[in-house]
Amino acid sequence: xxxxxxxxxxxYVAGFLCFFVSYNIRKILLxxxxxxxxxxxxxxxxxxxxxxxxxxxxxxxxxxSINIPFFYAFILISLIGFIFNIxxxxxxxxxxxxxxxxxxxxLLFTHDLISLFFFWELMALFSTFVIWLGMxxxxxxxxxxxxxxxxxxxxxxxxxxxxxxxxNGNLSFQSLKFGSPSSWFILLSVLINTATPPFSxxxxxxxxxxxxxxTVFLSAFTTKSAVYVLCRLFAGTEILIxxxxxxxxxxxxxxxxxxxxxxxLSYHIISQVGFMVCGVGIGTTLAINGVISxxxxxxxxxxxxxxxxxxLCFAVGTERLNELGGLLKNxxxxxxxxxxxxxSISGAPLLSGFVSKSITITSTLEAPNYIAxxxxxxxxxxxxxxxxxxxxxxxxxxNGKEIVEKKPIPLNMKLAMSxxxxxxIILGVYPDLLYSLLPYEVNYRPYTFEHIIFVLQLxxxxxxxxxxxxxxxxxxxxxIILDTDWFYRKLIPRIIGIIFLVYExxxxxxxxxxxxxxxxxxxxxxxxxxxATKIIFELVLIVxxxxxxxxxxxxxxxxxxxxxxxxxxGVTILYTTFLLTLFLLIYYLA
Amino acid sequence: MIQKKLLKxxxxxxxxxxxxxxxxxxxxxxxxxxxxxxxxFYAILGxxxxxxxxxxxxxLKKIGLKKKExxxxx
Numbered sequence: 001x002x003x004x005x006x007x008x009x010x011x012y013v014a015g016f017l018c019f020f021v022s023y024n025i026r027k028i029l030l031x032x033x034x035x036x037x038x039x040x041x042x043x044x045x046x047x048x049x050x051x052x053x054x055x056x057x058x059x060x061x062x063x064x065s066i067n068i069p070f071f072y073a074f075i076l077i078s079l080i081g082f083i084f085n086i087x088x089x090x091x092x093x094x095x096x097x098x099x100x101x102x103x104x105x106x107l108l109f110t111h112d113l114i115s116l117f118f119f120w121e122l123m124a125l126f127s128t129f130v131i132w133l134g135m136x137x138x139x140x141x142x143x144x145x146x147x148x149x150x151x152x153x154x155x156x157x158x159x160x161x162x163x164x165x166x167x168n169g170n171l172s173f174q175s176l177k178f179g180s181p182s183s184w185f186i187l188l189s190v191l192i193n194t195a196t197p198p199f200s201x202x203x204x205x206x207x208x209x210x211x212x213x214x215t216v217f218l219s220a221f222t223t224k225s226a227v228y229v230l231c232r233l234f235a236g237t238e239i240l241i242x243x244x245x246x247x248x249x250x251x252x253x254x255x256x257x258x259x260x261x262x263x264x265l266s267y268h269i270i271s272q273v274g275f276m277v278c279g280v281g282i283g284t285t286l287a288i289n290g291v292i293s294x295x296x297x298x299x300x301x302x303x304x305x306x307x308x309x310x311x312l313c314f315a316v317g318t319e320r321l322n323e324l325g326g327l328l329k330n331x332x333x334x335x336x337x338x339x340x341x342x343x344s345i346s347g348a349p350l351l352s353g354f355v356s357k358s359i360t361i362t363s364t365l366e367a368p369n370y371i372a373x374x375x376x377x378x379x380x381x382x383x384x385x386x387x388x389x390x391x392x393x394x395x396x397x398x399n400g401k402e403i404v405e406k407k408p409i410p411l412n413m414k415l416a417m418s419x420x421x422x423x424x425i426i427l428g429v430y431p432d433l434l435y436s437l438l439p440y441e442v443n444y445r446p447y448t449f450e451h452i453i454f455v456l457q458l459x460x461x462x463x464x465x466x467x468x469x470x471x472x473x474x475x476x477x478x479x480i481i482l483d484t485d486w487f488y489r490k491l492i493p494r495i496i497g498i499i500f501l502v503y504e505x506x507x508x509x510x511x512x513x514x515x516x517x518x519x520x521x522x523x524x525x526x527x528x529x530x531x532a533t534k535i536i537f538e539l540v541l542i543v544x545x546x547x548x549x550x551x552x553x554x555x556x557x558x559x560x561x562x563x564x565x566x567x568x569x570g571v572t573i574l575y576t577t578f579l580l581t582l583f584l585l586i587y588y589l590a
Numbered sequence: 591m592i593q594k595k596l597l598k599x600x601x602x603x604x605x606x607x608x609x610x611x612x613x614x615x616x617x618x619x620x621x622x623x624x625x626x627x628x629x630x631f632y633a634i635l636g637x638x639x640x641x642x643x644x645x646x647x648x649x650l651k652k653i654g655l656k657k658k659e660x661x662x663x664x
Contacts, residue, residue: 256647257655365622374635381639450618453610454632460607461636467600469644471593480662482655489662 005044006061007071007109008119010037011078011102018095026094027086033098034079037105041071048111056171059111065439067108069292070228072437073299074105076423077220080300084307084416085213093133097217100126104221108228113161113171116229120157120193124150127222130214131206139209145485146206149199153192160185178237187234193226194277195270196243197250201485203270204254208262208319212310215262219269219302224295227276231291236283241367244278245375247271252382257481261309261319261391265302268345268387271379272298278376279360282367285440290359293434297352297427301344304420305387308338311413312395321391322475325398334409335396337417342392344424346384347455352424354455355431355446362444381462388459389466394473607633 014033018026041063049061078101085093103126107119124147131143163182165171176183195203207218234240251271255264272294279291312327312334313319328335344351347358357380364373427434435442525532611630621627628634650656 253643253647253650256643257651368623370623377635378639378642381636382643385640385643448620450620453614453618457607457610457614457630457632458636458639460603460610461633462640464600464603464607465637465640465644467596467603470596478659479656480659481651482657482661 005040006049006106007037007041007044008102008106010040011098011105015095015098015102018091018098023089026091030082030086030094030098031079034075034082038075053114056114057112058115059173060106060115061109062111063109066231066292067228069296069437069439070108070224071105073224073296074101074108074221077299077303078217080303080307080416080419081213081216081220083412083419084216084310086412087410088211088213092129093211093213096126096129096133097214100130100217100221104225107225111173113164113173116173117154117157117161120225121154123222123225124154127218130217131210133211133214134209135211136209142206142209145488146202148488149192149202153189156185156192157189160187160189173232176233178234178239183234187237190226190229190233191243194223194230194247194273196247196274196277197270198484200247200250200270201483204258204263204266204483205485207266207269208260212262212306212314215266215306215310216303219265219306220299223269223273224299227273227280227291227295230277230280231288235280235288237281240277240281241364241369241372242281244274244276244281245372245379247274247277248379249375249382250274252379252386254481254483255386256382256390259321259475259478261313261321261395262306264321264386264391265305265309268305268383269302271383272302272345274379275357275360275376278372279363282360282363282369282372284363284366286359286366286444287363289435289438289440289442289444290356290361290363292438293356294360296434296437297344297356297424300420300423300427301341301352304337304341304417304424305345307413307417307420308334308341309391309395311409311417312338314413315407315409320478321394322478324395325474326396328396331396333414334417335392337421338392338396340421340424342388344428346388346459347380348388348459349428349447349452349455350425351428352434354428355434356427358446358451358455359444377458381458384459385462385466389463389470390473393470398474 011033014029017029021029044061045063047061048059050057050059052058078097081097081101082094085097088094100123103119103122107116107123110116110119128143128147128150131146132139134140134142160182161171163180163185164176167180167182176186178187192199192202203223207215210218230240248271251267251269251274255267255271258264258267276291276294276298279287279294309319312324312331315331315334316324316327318324340351344353347353361373361376361380364370364376431446435444611633614632615629625631
């Protein structure tokens, strides 16, 4: 009986109730759901919940050392996200994030591929609804593209599962041998969800289009769930080292180019997830610890960054960096929260990024893979110059623009940001709190003199370059940067347009041909079928006999005006008898 | 005004960087690989990385990735 109270189910029930209860009860529901879900986890944690489905053992709930840290992070960020969003009145703004968070939590505790697929698809569906919370045309189109890409990913996953069943005879959750057909399909599907280039554009396309609260949830669940699945299934797969390193660089390069704040931060999700993918590729215990600790801290500092730019956007009504500037004067508190997030993501000492990101970077030296090490360090620098310098320089410092404060900032938003900032600071100052959650014993010490000196050298060196370049950053007009979504937003529609154009032209040609030639000939034949047949018959005889003295010219002269039948009845009977004899002959011979 | 502030910040930054390089030279003795022993290696890495990123992003913008806001609406 107790097994019914699954942690994910608490979220689903709360989400369902949101459609029926009043605003005040909804607020209470929203804040109570994460702690109640955590309580259900405490009650269930010692037992596994299984059932048999299609002769396969389905494990809905099993706690182990890998899913615990992800679960804690998901519970906490959902609580912070709900507090941040609580001033919003609409039912769907409460319900869809609850369903989405519930699906992500459900996915964490699965221990077989069928239930994993089930929650995987539910997440894709509910995250699409969260994107649509943006409630404008752009959000609608971006959500559809997002859903389309994730449905393709889902199909690949399903094909992979079926191949896995054929290869192994069961669907249990185990490390996959990379190289088998099933592993290729499943890996491709997971890489779509981790936003690995060239499949990454869905993230930077869709996340910034959601509501400001919705983006906080989006940044936490989809990519981190995919990282969790990678940890489970593909630890030690070498190709991931290179894909992750490319992701890390790709994200920072795009982030440095774009001008809207939430898109910039979305590109940084790709970059930071790149660190995690790289760590999974290395696959040692240190690397997996690095991946999980980085996923854990990333959820909070990214949430904090998105909340602070979201609050800024809420207050001033724009998130375009070319329209902002000099906001420090009026928004010191937001600047403070943003700075904590920005320094955390950059890996500054005493903040959470410093104690987590460095584990993954160090694990590349343990491998050893110096290319990955260089690329991850470059990505760290890129993160610092875009999130830590470019965005605050253009929005908070820089030339002050005439910005009128549109709305006062609600207390719940400030509270949520304080909560996330607190987590970033506590984890940075007491890293053992984080390390105690990790699956393997941690011998890594982040606070060494060498580490602090090296990180400071890296950042102060890049700051020098940034200062020299900063005057070139200000832009007069807004622009967009093309990403791989160009292929399905521009190229494929164009190709389809060309195909339709060619199809229409071919149809026209066929129609003309039919009307001008075949159609006319048929009409002529119908006008005098008897003479037409006679002409054809005469022509055949001429060809067969080689004689040219037959009266074809006379017949042609009559054609087609004379429509009266001229053949005597005897000839018709003869032809009919002949055809009948032929028919009977064929019939008896067959 | 901002230019002056930036210049001042740059000078302070440079002094701090030199201080860090000197500290690294005298007090850091644990290295993972040989090239790390180069004086101010991480400062050079930071400068080089940011330089590469800035050059690369400008190049990408120039080769046609930068488009007008309504590019996809056309």
